[in-house]
Amino acid sequence: MSKGKDAQACKGVLDYLNRQNRPYSAIDIFNNLHKEYGKTAVEKACETLSEEGKISKKIYGKQKVFVALQSQFPDVDDTEMKEMDQKVAILSEQVQVKQEEVRKLEGEIKGFNSSISTEEAQKLTRELDHENQTLSLKIAKLKEGGNVISPQEKERVYSSRTKYVKEWRKRKRMGNDILGAILEGYPKTKKQLYEEIGVETDEDYNVAIPEI
Structure with a gap:
């Protein structure tokens, strides 16, 4: 490294230590100066400044610590x-x-x-609404004495019920997790939070998740 760059590194290190007035290792100075000077240049500057008596050096085992000369600062x-x-x-x-x-x-x-987006929730709602309408029509036909559904159709209905009950449980758990996270930093009670943001629970309507 040229003498000019050595002098720049020495000046940069000296200015930094005088400004901070705290003990640092050479690697700390290198990082705190955002790697403006090379690691080797900073280490060399610390040693040079110490030898010239412009900064102090303390050795603790294998660790070297450099600090500005305290004599230049007024007593506190x-x-x-x-x-x-x-x-x-x-x-x-x-x-x-x-x-x-x-x-x-x-x-x-x-x-x-961890929760679904508004668009995903709206899409799922539309799908569930369509499914409910289809099933409602089938139920209405059965009540009117229509044809009995086939075993395959019955199995499909039971499978759909299982699927949506699982989805119900999953989304309820996700909702409870989100509300639980909010309650950690909320200064009021859970009931007050639910009232404030308009949350209605299954329990409010005496609804329980069916068994699968």
Whole structure:
């Protein structure tokens, strides 16, 4: 590497350490500078600056840590330290709150991603409506004394019933999972949530999922 690039890397590392005033390893500096300089260049700059007495180097076993010279910074009195500690405590609390909000939102997103889309639900509804109309017509004919259905048709009807009962259970479970995820971050009761978003349950109408 040319001397010019070496000098740029030294200046970049020195400016960064003075600005941050925190201990870092060479690899940390390399990553925090967004790989502006090569890894080898950063390591070499750290060693050069340390040898020139422009930064301090601490060795902990195999780990080398570099930090800005503390003599260049003004002393901080106890009052300032307490104020800083208070700010750190407040910011840490705010970070925890934000992390909790993110966790709840991620849970909601996961729930919604596992559910079917509006278009899919509308298509399924149309299919079920058509199936119900067909079966209703057949039932009406049977009540009027029409022909008895064949064993094959009877088997098909029972198979369809089993299919839709399973689908009913599946979608109810998915709906409960989504609502459960929302309730984790909802400040009120489940009943209040259902009333607020207009959810009507099977239980509201004394309906139970049939046995298969």
